[in-house]
Amino acid sequence: MSQLVVVGDCLLDRDLVGRVERLSPDAPVPVVEDPQAQLRPGGAGLAALLAAREGHSVRLIAALSRDAGGDELRRTLSQADVEIIDLGLAAATPEKVRVRAAGQTLLRLDQAGPRDARFGSAPAESLAAIASADGILVSDYGRGLSGEPALRRALTEVVAVGTPLVWDPHPHGSEPVPGASLVKPNRREAAAGQEAADLARRARELRKGWRARGVVVTRGAAGALLVTGDGPAYLVPTPPAPAHDPCGAGDSFCSSAVALLAAGASLEEAVRGAVTAATHFVAAGGAAAVITAPANPSAAPPVSTSQGLAPARAVIERTRRRGEQVVTTGGCFDLLHAGHVSILQAARRLGGCLIVCLNSDSSTRALKGPDRPLQSELDRAAVLAALSCVDAVVSFDEATPVELLRRLQPDLFIKGGDYAGRVLPEQAALAEWGGEVVLLPFAHGHSTSQLLEEVRRLG
Template sequence: MKLVVVGDSLLDVDVEGTVSRLCPDAPAPVLDVTAEHPRPGGAALAAAMAARDGVDVTLVSALSADETGERLRSLVEVPAMFGHVDSVPVKTRLRCGGTSLARLDRGGSGRPRVTDDMLDAVLSADFVLASDYGRGLLRDDRLRRVLTRVPVVWDPHPRGPAPVPGARLVTPNLPEATAFGGTDDPDEAARVLRERWRARAVVVTLGSGGAVLHSGGTPVAVPAAPVPAADPCGAGDRFAVAAAVLLAGGAAYDEAISGAVASAGEFLRGGGISGLRAPVPSTVEEVRRRGGTVVATGGCFDVLHPGHVRMLAAARALGDCLVVCLNSDQSVRRLKGGGRPVNHQDERVEVLRALESVDDVVVFGEDTPSAVLGRLRPDVWVKGGDYTAELLPETEVVRRWGGRTVVVPYHRGHSTTEILSRRA
């Protein structure tokens, strides 16, 4: 099943710190910053959640061509098709002890431009999740026409447009349903909105109160198990993703909503949005703390052979730790075709970590390692081959933070393709 998440992407930043005093000129807390955690938000967050569920997912969204857009692009770990927007919205939360003190919003100007490639990506989907954050992408007339031709779950926003007619499911929360439907009664709001939007079903989510589903006939109340949650951020996205995946798999509406309510609860029980942060390996952080050199390399490493081993040893000798950026199974399949990989990613990770030269392995799902490089920010990027560093697209990526690219010798006669062809 191929899922496309289409909608507005944001850059979310959590600035963590401690508070032990007030400002001398106002009764405002002083946050002593200890960490900053950027992460994808909006549609990009929903796509990340689907990918972590093992779904074959593509993100269709719009990014700006500035530093903020590039920063968000580096955090997106799924295949993506981007149009252009003047500036990406940035939401910065100032947090202490698991509680938000304030939120700073900036950016988000301009109307997103939709390309033909974006429309083609949506049409190629088996199922679509429309993740609206009120920034304009889902107002595009061409995109809306395309969305009437594919099965879609629509996660609405008060500043966004109405869902396209015929949506399989629309998932407003109670404040959104009240704003759209003019009533704070969830049963009545679900009924009114289903008729107004000509949707097959509408579910009004109620946080700890579960959800109310209207798919024709009598509304169905779906309870939620009690979950202590100080930070509900992202729970709505978790709900919408789970509902879309379950419906795409053939679940009935009540089954899909029950599963989505449970999934949102598990998400909150597991730490919420903080549990989704893509961590930098502790080895990398430790090497950086002591002023060492972080080296990274990447590839499929499907059938490990002497050429791989020699290249990895040469790469490790260039610094104080070596991180291997490993193509996921889906990424290998797109790059190498049917029948590959021979060894699944968990097996490839296990073998690589067993090598003395490898300190850690990070799996990425895109066709290129640009996004994971933006997160790791290695001092040295190493490739084995018979080409020059200037011809590698990663060279320009690594230069952004002052890193360099090194090519180590290519060992002829040793390649996975040659090994498999001999076996055949």
């Protein structure tokens, strides 16, 4: 793993998550009941946290306040093994507050404070960290840190000797230092049109003005477009995956890109890998799934899910409002075959939605052996989500989906008829809220194990 340095502006992200069951009588607005706070680092702090979670050694050069918000940032980043080099901020911690329900953002409040807030000069420790880094990410959120003279000199010097540097720009921020490996504006920040030809022309203009090796314009669900010279632009589409909360996708993209460049990847390889990482990040619930401070520490521990619960809960809420039943099923779905599709389609016809509880990679290994799964958890989830009969996919790490089902509380849980005559652990769980486990006929002659045996025989 690489030694990475993230330079930039930190925010505190605060999600107030509740439920909506009615509109206010005095205005046509939803009433959010029992909101609970979920806190996490934002801006450069989120990018640093994501890189650290991938196993990299991460130093964060930032200016943090001496207030409750700054203390929360220090605590959560330190818990993630991010080493903080603090320049000190003479203002309150900037906060981004989102009010959310059923996986949707209803309102956003920015407590930004002054953009010209004072911070200290870069200490020698920060300059030494930049000089020794395998890769550097400048995460500019327009608060001024990227313009600090000593930091800019140090960044310019390491770029000149070939250290990979990714710059995530901001409309109110500083220009990237000349020679940056990759500068990543989104389409709005690039002031570019929708069409690929317009994006390519604008990216070439920006690359020339910034004197960067490459400029990549990210386009959300449409992927990213990279220009590196006078040759054709390189367009990377997003892989198929369920799209949920896009907040934090840019930070995920940049942290992945700088790690790949530090490991020796080309610009094209880094952009391709970063698009995939950002897509999986959004599919797993986005920034809302990066919970570093539980809303209720005394509550039962959350189910370990790599696909966030919020999208599934949104599906459940819509289904309940229509007066229809919520149907779930579960399994590894390692190689999707006709037997799987038959049961999934039949299960969907039993209610108003179908949510698939997917065994994670670790859960599949425990059940099937060390050679399984053949496909990663995210790839299996993407294939399932592409089926018209599947409304949401949620992964779980346990041996059975019992704890996940307790969180979802469906009306029905579907298993194949090959489980006939057995007492299933899911039965007792669903009985707690009046749900039922139902068996559907098993399509004989179709199984992943049989497919693998046939492949081995032919091979």
